Amino acid sequence: MLPLYAQARKSVWDAVNPATGIRRIDEAFPAAIRKRTRETDMFIEFINGSTWQLVGSDNYNSYVGSPPVGITFSEWALANPMCWPYIMPILEQNNGWAIFITTSRGNNHAWDMHDYAKTDPNWFAEVIPATKTKVFKPDALERIKGELISLFGPEHGEALFNQEYMCSRQGTILGAYYARQIEAARTEGRVCPVPHQPGHEVYTFWDLGVDDSMSIWFMQSVGKSFHFIDYYESSGYGLEHYAKVLKEKNYTYAEHYMPHDAEAREMTNSEIALARREVAENLGIRPITVVSRVKNMDIKVHVHIPAVRNILSNCWFDDKRCAVGVSALENYRADYDEEKKKLSNRPVHDWTSHGNDAFMTFAVGYQATVIDAQKTRVRRYMGSNAWMRM
Numbered sequence: 541m542l543p544l545y546a547q548a549r550k551s552v553w554d555a556v557n558p559a560t561g562i563r564r565i566d567e568a569f570p571a572a573i574r575k576r577t578r579e580t581d582m583f584i585e586f587i588n589g590s591t592w593q594l595v596g597s598d599n600y601n602s603y604v605g606s607p608p609v610g611i612t613f614s615e616w617a618l619a620n621p622m623c624w625p626y627i628m629p630i631l632e633q634n635n636g637w638a639i640f641i642t643t644s645r646g647n648n649h650a651w652d653m654h655d656y657a658k659t660d661p662n663w664f665a666e667v668i669p670a671t672k673t674k675v676f677k678p679d680a681l682e683r684i685k686g687e688l689i690s691l692f693g694p695e696h697g698e699a700l701f702n703q704e705y706m707c708s709r710q711g712t713i714l715g716a717y718y719a720r721q722i723e724a725a726r727t728e729g730r731v732c733p734v735p736h737q738p739g740h741e742v743y744t745f746w747d748l749g750v751d752d753s754m755s756i757w758f759m760q761s762v763g764k765s766f767h768f769i770d771y772y773e774s775s776g777y778g779l780e781h782y783a784k785v786l787k788e789k790n791y792t793y794a795e796h797y798m799p800h801d802a803e804a805r806e807m808t809n810s811e812i813a814l815a816r817r818e819v820a821e822n823l824g825i826r827p828i829t830v831v832s833r834v835k836n837m838d839i840k841v842h843v844h845i846p847a848v849r850n851i852l853s854n855c856w857f858d859d860k861r862c863a864v865g866v867s868a869l870e871n872y873r874a875d876y877d878e879e880k881k882k883l884s885n886r887p888v889h890d891w892t893s894h895g896n897d898a899f900m901t902f903a904v905g906y907q908a909t910v911i912d913a914q915k916t917r918v919r920r921y922m923g924s925n926a927w928m929r930m
Contacts, residue, residue, distance in 0.1 A: 541594075541595045541596065541597055541611055541612070541613050541614065541619065541623070542594070542595075542596055542597070542614050542615060542619070543596065543597050543598065543615050543618040543619040543620070543890065543891070544596045544597075544598050544890060545595065545596030545598055545599055546596070547596065548582065548594040548595065548596050549582060549594070552564065552565065552582075552594055553565055553582045553594055569584055569586075569592070573586050573587055573588075574586055574587065575587045581593065582594035582595075597613075597619035597620040597623045597891065598620060598890060598891060600620060600622065600623030600626055600627070601626065601774075601775045601776045603623075603626075603627065606630065607630065607634065608627075608630060608631065608634070608636065609631075609634050609635075609636040609637070610631070610636050610637040610638065610639075611627060611631065611636075611637075611638050611639075612638075612639045612641065613638065613639065613640045613641065613642075614641050614642075615641070615642050615643070616640040616641065616642040616649075616650050616653070617642040617643065617644060617645035617646070617648055617649070617650035617871075618642075618645060618871070618890075619891070620753075620890075620891030621649040621863075621864050621867060621891075622753070622773055622774075622864060622891070640653060643703060643704050643707070644703050644707055644708060644709050645703065645713055645871065646703070646709070646713045646716070646719060646870055646871065647709045647723070647726065647870070648867045648870055648871055649863065649864070649867045651709050652863065654667070667707045668707065669705065669706045669707045670705040670706065671706070676705070681705060684701065684705065685697075685698065685701045685705075688700050688701050689701075692714075696714070700714065713870070713871060713873055714873065714876065714883070715873040715874035715875070715876060715883045715888075716870070716871065716872065716873045717845050717848070717849070717872050717873060717874070717887070718848060718849060718852060718869050718870065718872060719870060721849055721852035721853065722852070722866065722869055722870040724852075724853070725852065725853075725855065725856075725857065730855065730856045730857065731856075731857045731859050731866060732856070732857075732858075732859050733858060733859060733860070734767050734768065734769050734856050734857060734858040734859075734862075735769070735858075736760070736769045736770075736791065737760055737762065737767070738792075740760040740761065740762060740767075741760070741791075741792050741793065741794035742758050742759065742760055742769070742791040742792060742793050742794065743758075743759045743760070743761070743793070743794050743795050743796075743797065743902075743906065744756050744757065744758055744759075744786070744793065744795075744796045744797065745757045745759065745797045745898050745899065745901040745902040745905070745906065746796065746797065746798045746799065746802075746898055746901060747799060747893075747894045747895070747897035747898035747901065748798060748799060748801050748802060748816060749775060749894060753773050753774065753775045753891070753894040754773065754774060754775060754777070754782060754894070755771070755772070755773045755865070755868075755894040755895045755897070755898040756771070756772045756773070756782065756785075756786075756898060757770075757771055757862075757865060757895075757898050757899055757902060758770035758771065758772075758789070758791065759902065759906075764854060765854055765855070765856055766851070766854055766855045766856070766902075767856045768855060768856065768857045768858065768862050768865070769858050769861065769862075770789065770858065770861045770862065771861060771862040771863075771864060771865035771895070772785055773864060773865070773894060773895065779816065779819050779820050779823055779825070780823060782825075783820070783823035783824055783825055786825060787824070795827055795828075795829055796820070796825050796826070796827070796828045796829070797828075797829050797831055797901050797902065797905040797906060798816075798817060798820070798828055798829070798830055798831065798901065799830070799831055799897065799901055800830060800831065800832060801816070802815065802816045802817040802820070802828065802830050803815045803816070803817055803830055804816055817830060829905060831901050831904055831905035832904075832905075840887070840900075841885055841886065841887075843904075844900045844903065844904055845887075845900075847900070847903040847904055848869075848896075848899060848900060848903040850903075851902075851903050852869075864895065865895045865898075865899070867892075868891070868892040868893075868894070868895030868896055869892075869895065869896060869899060871892045872887060872888075872892045872893070872896045873887065873888055873892075874886070874887060874888070875887065875888045
């Protein structure tokens with residue numbers, strides 16, 4: 541399993557060894573040992589009855605119910621961490637195995653898994669920097685480090701070198717939008733146990749999807765701080781599933797913020813096509829505030845992303861229940877233009893997108909509601925004073 545299905549096809553299935561002109565997959569698995577090959581879904585069955593397949597973490601829900609005995613996660617730090625809880629029970633039932641191979645890419649879910657594995661005798665964990673392998677000689681590493689510094693500057697260049705070659709968990713994620721803010725939250729102790737406070741109502745903030753993931757942040761406003769006490773993400777389910785999840789959490793809800801596509805109509809059991817907002821309200825998810833549409837990518841990059849940066853310093857995150865959401869924030873990044881050799885003006889669309897879009901619903905929608913409420917109170921006060929003066 542690679543982070544993206546398309547990446548698995550490009551980097552493994554279709555990749556050609558330049559030295560031989562033969563596909564690497566054909567070198568690894570010669571035709572003589574194969575019974576059949578399916579090009580469409582990158583599947584091989586061998587003459588001994590075993591099978592092998594390439595998959596992507598961006599579509600993990602489609603593999604639930606499949607019977608693998610073992611799975612290798614390549615570049616685990618870039619993969620959707622939600623795929624592991626769904627695949628783990630299958631491997632447990634099959635008495636199977638899993639291997640996680642990755643570079644660090646910052647302080648994220650890959651390091652969390654490593655830290656846990658070090659404490660559990662059923663796991664094996666090892667960190668191997670380039671200096672402990674026979675792949676690179678010391679002078680080659682110095683040359684590579686110098687090249688990265690010349691391309692990306694002293695700070696990012698050295699951080700990239702430490703991340704990719706020295707396995708540093710403090711390395712940078714190239715183009716990450718909120719890496720510094722999340723690092724500050726960790727340093728200041730704002731990623732920690734954040735218990736639900738029964739005396740405060742809970743607000744939810746959504747990113748809507750069916751084939752893509754549906755993501756929900758759960759927040760309590762406490763003084764001038766925003767306590768994110770929970771996070772939920774899944775895919776392939778209708779709104780009935782999420783209504784059940786909200787009810788089971790037994791929170792007292794104040795308001796539910798959804799993005800503009802909550803007004804999109806879809807076929808339901810009703811004779812009339814209902815907006816997703818209407819379906820949600822009929823299921824008891826109410827009241828709902830629909831946040832204004834992002835009309836173009838410029839608004840997202842130049843307005844919404846700065847709004848998230850500005851509000852993160854006031855945010856606290858539960859380190860367990862919000863772990864996947866925090867990892868999504870930490871790894872959300874600008875796409876890298878391979879042709880121009882520079883960061884592009886648009887975010888990468890991968891597993892990090894959904895948790896981030898849901899958080900943008902908070903940063904933009906909730907703040908706008910608070911400001912509007914303050915303006916309304918000011919207008920009422922001014923109107924009242926004016927009447928009294930008369």
